Amino acid sequence: MKKSLLVLLGLMMILWLAACGGDEGSEEAGGDTETDTTEETTDENTDSDSEADSGGGDVTLRIAWWGSQPRHDYTLEVIEMYEEANPGVTIEPEYASWDDYWQKLAPQAAANELPDILAMDLSYLSQYADNGQLADLNPFLGNQIDVENISEDVVNGGTVGDGIYGFNLGVNAVGFHYNPELLAEAGIDEIPENWTWEDYQEMSQKAVDAGVFFDTGFQADVFFNYYLRQNGKRLYAEDGSGLGYKDDQLFVDFFSMVQEQVETEATPTPDYLAQLAGPEDDPTVKGEGIGIFQWSNQFVGLEDISEHEFEMAPMPGPNVADGLFLKPSMFFSVSENSEAKEEAAKFISYFVNDVEANKLILGDRGVPVSSVVKEALKEEVSASQAEVFEYVEWVEENSTEMGAADPAGAGEIIELLSNLSEQIAYGEITPEDAAEHFRTQAGSILGN
Amino acid sequence: MQTNMKQNLWGYIFIGPFIIGFLAFTIIPIIASFYFSFTSYDLFNAPRWIGLDNFKEMFTSDPRYLHSLKITFIYVFVGVPLRLIFALVVAMLLNTASRAVGLYRTLYYLPSLIGGSVAVAIMWRNIFGDDGIVNIALLSMGIDPVRWFGNPTAALWMLIFLSVWQFGSSMLIFLAGLKSIPQSYYEAASVDGASFFQKFFNITIPMLSPVILFNAIMQTIAAFMTFVPAFIISKGTGGPLDGTLLYSLYLFKQGFEFFHMGYASAMAWVMLIIIAILTSLIFLSSKYWVHYESEGGK
Numbered sequence: 001m002k003k004s005l006l007v008l009l010g011l012m013m014i015l016w017l018a019a020c021g022g023d024e025g026s027e028e029a030g031g032d033t034e035t036d037t038t039e040e041t042t043d044e045n046t047d048s049d050s051e052a053d054s055g056g057g058d059v060t061l062r063i064a065w066w067g068s069q070p071r072h073d074y075t076l077e078v079i080e081m082y083e084e085a086n087p088g089v090t091i092e093p094e095y096a097s098w099d100d101y102w103q104k105l106a107p108q109a110a111a112n113e114l115p116d117i118l119a120m121d122l123s124y125l126s127q128y129a130d131n132g133q134l135a136d137l138n139p140f141l142g143n144q145i146d147v148e149n150i151s152e153d154v155v156n157g158g159t160v161g162d163g164i165y166g167f168n169l170g171v172n173a174v175g176f177h178y179n180p181e182l183l184a185e186a187g188i189d190e191i192p193e194n195w196t197w198e199d200y201q202e203m204s205q206k207a208v209d210a211g212v213f214f215d216t217g218f219q220a221d222v223f224f225n226y227y228l229r230q231n232g233k234r235l236y237a238e239d240g241s242g243l244g245y246k247d248d249q250l251f252v253d254f255f256s257m258v259q260e261q262v263e264t265e266a267t268p269t270p271d272y273l274a275q276l277a278g279p280e281d282d283p284t285v286k287g288e289g290i291g292i293f294q295w296s297n298q299f300v301g302l303e304d305i306s307e308h309e310f311e312m313a314p315m316p317g318p319n320v321a322d323g324l325f326l327k328p329s330m331f332f333s334v335s336e337n338s339e340a341k342e343e344a345a346k347f348i349s350y351f352v353n354d355v356e357a358n359k360l361i362l363g364d365r366g367v368p369v370s371s372v373v374k375e376a377l378k379e380e381v382s383a384s385q386a387e388v389f390e391y392v393e394w395v396e397e398n399s400t401e402m403g404a405a406d407p408a409g410a411g412e413i414i415e416l417l418s419n420l421s422e423q424i425a426y427g428e429i430t431p432e433d434a435a436e437h438f439r440t441q442a443g444s445i446l447g448n
Numbered sequence: 449m450q451t452n453m454k455q456n457l458w459g460y461i462f463i464g465p466f467i468i469g470f471l472a473f474t475i476i477p478i479i480a481s482f483y484f485s486f487t488s489y490d491l492f493n494a495p496r497w498i499g500l501d502n503f504k505e506m507f508t509s510d511p512r513y514l515h516s517l518k519i520t521f522i523y524v525f526v527g528v529p530l531r532l533i534f535a536l537v538v539a540m541l542l543n544t545a546s547r548a549v550g551l552y553r554t555l556y557y558l559p560s561l562i563g564g565s566v567a568v569a570i571m572w573r574n575i576f577g578d579d580g581i582v583n584i585a586l587l588s589m590g591i592d593p594v595r596w597f598g599n600p601t602a603a604l605w606m607l608i609f610l611s612v613w614q615f616g617s618s619m620l621i622f623l624a625g626l627k628s629i630p631q632s633y634y635e636a637a638s639v640d641g642a643s644f645f646q647k648f649f650n651i652t653i654p655m656l657s658p659v660i661l662f663n664a665i666m667q668t669i670a671a672f673m674t675f676v677p678a679f680i681i682s683k684g685t686g687g688p689l690d691g692t693l694l695y696s697l698y699l700f701k702q703g704f705e706f707f708h709m710g711y712a713s714a715m716a717w718v719m720l721i722i723i724a725i726l727t728s729l730i731f732l733s734s735k736y737w738v739h740y741e742s743e744g745g746k
Contacts, residue, residue: 099684103704110491110709127707131492271598274688275578412706419690426689 166331170366240407600691
């Protein structure tokens with residue numbers, strides 16, 4: 001009796017093990033055969049130089065992106081539409097929040113297991129491209145990826161070295177998004193298009209007198225870079241070997257201004273900001289602050305979560321055009337380890353060029369890059385989205401080139417700078433000391 | 449012989465899954481990380497041998513590392529004793545004969561079951577939030593609300609409270625220990641007119657000392673490795689002002705955010721050495737304060 005029970009248990013154990021092992025095994029095996037067939041079909045395709053129609057074999061593409069729930073929802077819908085239009089292509093989505101996304105991506109890269117298509121950000125593009133993780137998209141341009149209606153500048157936004165390692169999905173520009181009602185209450189008529197940092201400080205004082213915050217501070221890396229650009233410099237050297245400015249006085253000037261804003265309470269103190277549970281608690285959202293300095297694709301989200309109406313103003317001058325640039329809001333890259341690069345490229349082409357798909361995307365990933373799509377969407381989009389389109393069009397006329405992509409190690413620099421700016425806001429370190437500290441630390445990070 | 453072999457075989461089959469998992473997910477990674485700790489390894493390119501440079505950097509040119517080490521020590525040396533004291537107090541309360549003890553025991557153990565989870569850490573954020581229950585309580589007592597997440601010291605204390613609150617497993621072990629102290633000792637002491645405190649310090653503590661030793665070691669080790677609460681409560685930043693940048697969190701950031709896997713591996717080995725030293729110190733000290741029944745009361 002006892003023995004038979006033991007045998008039974010043992011058998012179950014073996015079955016269980018086999019099942020587990022089998023699962024993995026079959027998946028791997030399945031993956032291999034699938035990719036094998038892909039290779040064949042793609043070979044055929046290139047041989048016959050036919051229009052890319054994957055009628056031949058079944059392809060499975062993995063795609064990964066970061067974002068919040070609305071973005072996940074519409075992206076999944078777009079994927080479904082694509083699968084319907086392209087029988088034989090199966091797309092496996094993987095999505096996460098910003099932080100989780102990068103933490104998941106790093107080990108995948110180490111294991112050569114990156115998804116076929118992956119969302120990339122400017123601050124990580126070099127890191128992944130320099131290390132040979134991403135495929136150069138040049139061979140696909142004009143072939144699998146239709147770039148007829150996309151300007152060259154926009155496509156070149158994904159350049160690292162000699163190759164294009166990410167395909168630009170939309171463009172963004174920084175600006176000030178403000179609540180006009182609250183602005184009027186603070187006794188400010190309007191924010192003129194050509195306002196300056198001095199105007200900014202004056203207006204801040206008026207806001208303080210009226211008992212509201214003027215803004216919620218600056219994301220250090222983004223706006224310090226803007227300030228440097230205004231002064232003809234930039235955060236990173238063009239070749240990525242170090243910082244792009246020599247004079248630490250620029251650092252001191254900018255962060256002293258930020259510190260003063262905190263001291264006069266025109267900007268909430270850092271401990272106030274740290275206590276916020278989420279974006280819906282933001283003082284601007286709740287109507288306790290006049291505005292936010294942020295990227296243009298965040299404008300619609302701000303209107304969505306707040307019951308207040310907002311308008312867009314450019315950044316404070318002088319030399320706004322030198323400071324502003326059109327930033328690729330994000331990229332889709334194809335991984336070097338992908339076995340179906342051409343299929344991946346086709347999906348990217350669909351994502352940026354298909355009008356129906358973009359009626360779902362609606363500029364959440366920045367203003368669409370295709371002029372045809374942009375035109376078609378003008379009637380579709382909401383009033384607030386139209387404002388974003390308009391603002392980005394204005395920036396197109398009033399901006400300068402972005403310059404080289406952020407160097408590898410940018411992620412660490414960004415963290416270092418935001419830590420220092422936090423310490424400055426807390427009064428733990430003077431802007432002078434922080435400037436020096438930033439220079440030495442950044443040098444050792446980028447020098448590696 | 450035959451049957452012996454057979455029986456052994458069954459044994460191996462049953463422990464097989466564990467052994468395989470142990471090799472694949474514990475032993476091999478440990479060996480690999482030992483090697484990586486002497487290299488510069490960014491996850492993308494092959495590791496490059498740099499000898500002891502990682503260890504040198506830690507102690508000579510990485511102020512953030514030293515800071516993280518410091519707050520981890522504070523976390524451990526404040527949190528663990530508090531947790532043990534709390535666990536012992538609750539265990540003694542539960543050791544009184546009462547009908548509801550079973551229920552209370554379960555209730556008090558619950559936080560430990562769910563303690564390591566993300567949900568609890570998120571709940572903790574709400575409890576200590578601006579409109580959270582803690583600040584409401586403080587306000588009702590006429591004390592100004594504290595910005596728990598805005599002040600580095602307060603944020604660390606919040607983590608310590610969270611760890612103290614998860615006293616359940618130590619409490620259960622204390623409870624078992626308390627139950628094994630013969631009732632006759634207390635009766636004899638009562639006859640001699642001993643007060644509660646005399647009984648506590650002269651009977652309970654010495655009799656319980658082996659259990660205290662065990663709990664102290666286990667909790668110290670666990671506390672050094674705390675990661676989830678710090679990660680969730682600071683939203684992965686270790687802030688404010690690196691106030692909650694516990695050792696494991698900094699290690700994680702180095703490895704997976706900054707792509708310094710070699711450095712992160714070296715940090716892991718230093719942590720192992722620190723834990724080993726502390727554990728042996730606790731063991732060495734035990735002969736002065738731990739009392740074993742079997743040594744004939746010596």
